[in-house]
Amino acid sequence: MSLSLISATEDELKDLVAFEMGGELMAVPTRILREVLEPPRITRVPMAGVYSAGLMNVRGVVVPVTDLRPLFEMPDKPFDIDTRILVLELALGSGNVTIGLIAEKVHAVMSMDPETVQPVPSVGTRWPAQTIKGIGRWQDRFVNLIDLERVAQEYIGAAHADDEAA
Amino acid sequence: MIDAETQEIFRQETEALIESLQDALLELNKTPDNAELVTQVFRDLHTLKGTGAMFGYARLAAFIHDFEAAFEAVRSGKSTVTPELIAVSLKAYDLIVELLEGEDPPEDRDAELKAALSAVTKGEAPAAAQADAPDEVASSEGEVEGWTLVFKLPPDFMEIGGNPIAMLDELIEIGGEGTKVEALTDGLPALADLKPSEMHTAWRVTLPADASEADIRDVFMFHEDQMELSLEPIRAAPSSAVAAPEVAVKAEDKAASDQKQAAQGAKKPGTAKVQMRVSAERLDDIMDRVGELVIAEARLSDLAAKLENPDLMEVVENIQRLALGLRDTTMAIRMTPMSSITGRFQRLAHDLAGKTGKDFDFVIEGETTELDKTVIEKLSDPLVHILRNAVDHGLEDRETRIGAGKAERGTVTLSARYSGADVLISVKDDGKGLDPDFIHQRAVARGLIEENAILTRSETFALLMEPGFSTAEKITDLSGRGVGTDVVKSTVEALRGSVEIESELGAGSTFTLRLPLTLAIIEGLLMQVGDERFTIPLAAVGGIVEQPEDLRKGSEPTTVIELREKLVSIMRLREVFGCSGPVNEHPKVVLVETGDTQIGLAVDRIIGSYQTVIKQLSPMHSRLNVFSGATILGDGDVALIIDVAQLVKSQGLDNLDKEQAA
Numbered sequence: 014m015s016l017s018l019i020s021a022t023e024d025e026l027k028d029l030v031a032f033e034m035g036g037e038l039m040a041v042p043t044r045i046l047r048e049v050l051e052p053p054r055i056t057r058v059p060m061a062g063v064y065s066a067g068l069m070n071v072r073g074v075v076v077p078v079t080d081l082r083p084l085f086e087m088p089d090k091p092f093d094i095d096t097r098i099l100v101l102e103l104a105l106g107s108g109n110v111t112i113g114l115i116a117e118k119v120h121a122v123m124s125m126d127p128e129t130v131q132p133v134p135s136v137g138t139r140w141p142a143q144t145i146k147g148i149g150r151w152q153d154r155f156v157n158l159i160d161l162e163r164v165a166q167e168y169i170g171a172a173h174a175d176d177e178a179a
Numbered sequence: 180m181i182d183a184e185t186q187e188i189f190r191q192e193t194e195a196l197i198e199s200l201q202d203a204l205l206e207l208n209k210t211p212d213n214a215e216l217v218t219q220v221f222r223d224l225h226t227l228k229g230t231g232a233m234f235g236y237a238r239l240a241a242f243i244h245d246f247e248a249a250f251e252a253v254r255s256g257k258s259t260v261t262p263e264l265i266a267v268s269l270k271a272y273d274l275i276v277e278l279l280e281g282e283d284p285p286e287d288r289d290a291e292l293k294a295a296l297s298a299v300t301k302g303e304a305p306a307a308a309q310a311d312a313p314d315e316v317a318s319s320e321g322e323v324e325g326w327t328l329v330f331k332l333p334p335d336f337m338e339i340g341g342n343p344i345a346m347l348d349e350l351i352e353i354g355g356e357g358t359k360v361e362a363l364t365d366g367l368p369a370l371a372d373l374k375p376s377e378m379h380t381a382w383r384v385t386l387p388a389d390a391s392e393a394d395i396r397d398v399f400m401f402h403e404d405q406m407e408l409s410l411e412p413i414r415a416a417p418s419s420a421v422a423a424p425e426v427a428v429k430a431e432d433k434a435a436s437d438q439k440q441a442a443q444g445a446k447k448p449g450t451a452k453v454q455m456r457v458s459a460e461r462l463d464d465i466m467d468r469v470g471e472l473v474i475a476e477a478r479l480s481d482l483a484a485k486l487e488n489p490d491l492m493e494v495v496e497n498i499q500r501l502a503l504g505l506r507d508t509t510m511a512i513r514m515t516p517m518s519s520i521t522g523r524f525q526r527l528a529h530d531l532a533g534k535t536g537k538d539f540d541f542v543i544e545g546e547t548t549e550l551d552k553t554v555i556e557k558l559s560d561p562l563v564h565i566l567r568n569a570v571d572h573g574l575e576d577r578e579t580r581i582g583a584g585k586a587e588r589g590t591v592t593l594s595a596r597y598s599g600a601d602v603l604i605s606v607k608d609d610g611k612g613l614d615p616d617f618i619h620q621r622a623v624a625r626g627l628i629e630e631n632a633i634l635t636r637s638e639t640f641a642l643l644m645e646p647g648f649s650t651a652e653k654i655t656d657l658s659g660r661g662v663g664t665d666v667v668k669s670t671v672e673a674l675r676g677s678v679e680i681e682s683e684l685g686a687g688s689t690f691t692l693r694l695p696l697t698l699a700i701i702e703g704l705l706m707q708v709g710d711e712r713f714t715i716p717l718a719a720v721g722g723i724v725e726q727p728e729d730l731r732k733g734s735e736p737t738t739v740i741e742l743r744e745k746l747v748s749i750m751r752l753r754e755v756f757g758c759s760g761p762v763n764e765h766p767k768v769v770l771v772e773t774g775d776t777q778i779g780l781a782v783d784r785i786i787g788s789y790q791t792v793i794k795q796l797s798p799m800h801s802r803l804n805v806f807s808g809a810t811i812l813g814d815g816d817v818a819l820i821i822d823v824a825q826l827v828k829s830q831g832l833d834n835l836d837k838e839q840a841a
Contacts, residue, residue, distance in 0.1 A: 056817040057711065059756035060829075061803055068800075068809055068817040073471055075794040075809045075817050110797055169799050 026149070027124045031156055032099065032116035035087020038156045039116075040123070040149075045161065047100040047111070049119055052092050064169045069113055071100060078113035079169050081159070085140050090117055103165050112165065125149035125156065141168070189234045191456050193279055196227050197272070198522055204268050205525050211260035220268075221250045227275065229400045232349075239278040242289050246271050249296040258300040266533075267295045269526070323388045325357070325413040328395060331366065331381035333405040338376055341402065349398045350384050357387035385413075459552070462513055469502075469509045470792035476502045477789060477813035506790065515555050517595045517604075518546040520562075524593060527563060531570040539574055539589035548595035550602055554674055554694060558604065561667040565606045565690045566591065568664070573610030573688055583685065585609065598693075601676075601824075605691040613682035615639045622648060640680035644668040677824065695807065695822070703791030703810065703820065706769060707784040708752045709760030712818045714810055715780075717788050719823045721770040726781060731766065737830050742768070742779065749779040750830060773824040789813075793820060805829050 028043040055067040055078050066078040078098060082089060095118040103110050130149040133140075146158040200223040207216045224247040232240035246268070252258040271292045277284050328350070332343060351358045363381040367373065386395065392410065399408055476498055483495040521543050528541035550558075574589040581587060592607045615636060622628045622642045634642075642648055646665040671678050676694035695716075703714035730740050736754040739746055749768065752758065763783035770779050793808040800806070807822035 054816050056809070056819065058800060058803065058806070058819060059711075059758070060805060061800060065800065068796075068819075070811050070815055070817050073474065073811065075796075075811065077797045077799045079799070105798065110799065112797070112799065165799070 025146075026127050026130060026158075029123055029125060029156075029158070030099070031120040031123050031151060032097070033095075033118040033120065034116060035082050035085060035090075037085070037087070038120070038151070038154050040125075040151075040156045040158050041099070041101065041114075041161055043122055045101045045103060047102050049116075050098045050100060050113070052096050052098050052115075062169075066113075066115055069098070071111075071113075074111070076100065076111050076113050078115065079165075080115045081164065082115070084144065084164065084168055093117075095119075101161065103162055105162060105166055110165065112169070114161075123151050123156075125151060125158075130158070144168075186234075189230065190279075192230055193227060196223050196230070197276060197279065199223050200227070200275075201269075201272055201526055202522050204265055204272060205522075205529060207260055208262065208265045208529070214254075217250060217253050217260065221247060221254055224250060229397055231279075232397070236278065238289070239275065242271075242278070242293070243275065245293045246275075246296060249300045252300045261299060264296075264299045267292065267299050269529070271296060323412045323414060325388050326386040326390060326392070326395060327411045327413055328384040328386065329363070329381065329407075329409050330384075330399065331363075331407040332378050332402065334377040334379065336378045336402070336405075343378065343380075343382075346398055347382065347384075350386065350395065353394050353398070354384070354386035354390045357385075359385040361385075381407075457512075462509075465509055466513065469506050472502050473506060473790045473792055474811050474813075478815070481813040503790070513551050513553075514549040515552040516546060517543075517548050517550065517555070520555055520559050521546055521593070523559065524562065524566060527566060528570070528591065531567065535570055535574075537570060537574050537576055537589060538587065539570065539591055542590060542592040544592060544594035545596045548597065548602060548604075550595075550694070557670060557674060558692070558694075561670045561692065562593070562604070562606065564664065564667050566593070569606055569608040569610065569688070569690070573608040573612075575611050579611075602694045603691055604694065605689050607687065607689040609687040612684040612686055613640060613643070613680070613688050614684055618642055637679070637681075640682060641678075643680060644678060693824070695824075701791050701793060701820075702788055704769070704788050705786040705791075705812070705818065706767075706780075706782040707763075707786055708756065708782050709758035709762075711756070711758050711760070712786065712812070712816070713752070713756075713782075714789070714791050714818050714820045715769070715771065715823060716791075716820070719771045719773065721772050721777060723785055724768050724770065724779075726766040726768050730768070730781060740779075742770075747777060747779045749781055750826070751781040753781070753783070755826075755830065771823045773827050776827065778823070778827050791820065 025042045025044070029040040030043050030046050030049075031038055031040045033039070050069075050071070053069045053071075055069050057067045058065050058077075061067075063083040064079050064081060066080040068075050069078050070076075097116050097119045098113040099116050099119070100111065100113050103112060126149070130147045132147055133143075133145045144160055144164050146160045149156045149158065200220060203216050203219040203223065207213060207220065210216065224243050228240050228243040228247060231243065249258070249264070249268070253260055253264070258264075274284060274288055274292060332341065336343065347360055351360070361383045363383055364379075366379045366381060368379060373379075392412075395410060396403075399406065476495075480495050480499060483491045524543070525541065528539075531537075532539060569591050570589075574591070575583070575585075577587055580589065586609075590609050593605075594607070595602060595604045597603075618639050619628075619634070619642075622639075622645070623630050623632075625648055627642060627645050627648060628634070644664045644667060648664075668678055671692050671694070674694055676692055679691045679693060680688065681691070682688035702717040704717045704720050705712055705714050724742065727740060727742070730738070730749060734751070734754055736751055738749050738751070740749055741747075747770070753762075766781060766783050767785055768779040768781055769785070770777055789812075791810045794810060795808055796803070796806060805822055805826045806819045807825075808820045809817050810820055812818050
């Protein structure tokens, strides 16, 4: 499979952190990962969209926590002993933004062989278009590489305006 | 040659000077006989010239040299302040600003303005070089054949950034080919004691007669305090006897020359008050840290309250007091009065009157109202736009005003005042006002609303700020500069404020910018709703009452009850925010003021008032404008800060209340 068909660079595929969400294996580049936290107390933000889990205090800084399970139509699962928050720093158009991402379980730092990474099939996927950069294989499972910058810009930030009127 | 840092120092120094210069010029227009102002203008120009020359702005210095000469003529009584002089001076001022900003306007403008300046001062303003020099020479007899200058700079001169070579170069430039420079090395210590960074050399410079004393002294204008300097004219033999006493006076010491300058009022402005310039980032840094301190302090007092140790409590109270004082001082540093930007509006009003030919009085009220500096700076552009619109589109011309039975001169008022947790800044004109029907038609024509849409007055006026709406019948020089009223709206909303428009057809319009006192720290009231906690600015709270029985029954998000014999709209925060958790036995109603309306917020419990450090919401939540930010509580949890005005708006209660009032 040639790399030109997927939007991930070879470098990005070398250092990934794999985590579980809704029974699926997901991955984001370690480049954007700042730390992994045990879930602190999270303050709900009323009237915010479904992707907003609330706000948390990371050493004096208020960081929004996002829950991407609704986006991928995954069932909700209460926090348990394996739940972690990935603190990620995203470079968005408006500057760098720090967010927390709910992960049901964090596996490991891994790398994917670019040869095995494939683009998302255009039909038959239930997930919103272009939220996944590519699908690779790791330990006999499919790993979905999330395009977080795009997700943040198109879904997380945009979700609130509609809910406000309710 | 000039590095960025030097450039920045120069910019900061000149900024204050040109502001002061413009203010003085405008003030002088009103009181032409005020000699103090003339001196002020002269002083500002002189310092600008010196600073400019020092930083290598040769063209600027040369131009100001002639500008200064015009005011020298006024100061010496050879000319008077006329409206023409002010008009030309303001244009000259503009050129200075352009030159300072590093633009490169056409060279002939310099000459043009120089000629105009000299014309309005009745040709009494030749190049200052000659204007200055005769004063000095006239007092003594005998031909001056040249100057002998001896100077010694302070030892730390180079450490503080001085450059003696540049000074010598400057002197050679003044004196031309006839200049002789001789180093005096008597003061040099023995080689073993010599520190290369210290300055021990003195110089004797001989300059030809055509160098002016003022120019020579100008070279040292920023260092005179610390250095030794003597400047003696070399006179032809017959007059040497007469010249001698004068030489003695000049050589005496710097005190004499200081006195002379004080009398001239030409140098060292503002030595009375010591000021420091600090970069905004550093202030933000301090503010952040004070914020952290306040959070830590809240945590400490939480802990101390649990431990019930009197000694600890005493220390905690002490720290509390100190943190509070530190917070107030830090905040005060950031607060800037409106007067810091009103100068440019005065100027704008002056220009607008000239361009439109409409005579009007420009009144500024509440100049002492203070706002955060960053907010004030951002307000400048929207206000310029509103002001321009008020004069261009609002005010009628003289004939129309007389025909309508109004005062001949229009009035435009810019006012600023506090209102609860907000600051209101309004621009009011007594012009023709806004025509709701016309706006409605235009909005329909532009496809902004449906033809049969029914809008309230304020909704109709709000259409003015929609992108793509412009009522300017024709594009004038003043409007159509690419800044629409929609920009006003977006700028103000970015500052979490709102714009309100009120207008009476035929009587005038008022544009009001309502801005929150967006300070990094506010006094907040913390309240509990179900399991969750929210903060509102204490300044917005009008009172707290027990919830009446009948309010506890319903569960609609909003309702109206009678409270203290008044109907009050109530918002049940539990329902509005969808909170869960146990209901308190003694729930409360928090009465809050927003604009002209009073709203009650039904909550479960009041926790207390706290120092609240506002943390901006990330871009992910910033579109959710019912919360102005978040804060970290004493126990480390995050609580949201409610923006009362936006919350009321989101529930449509602002219109509800107005309908009731009507």
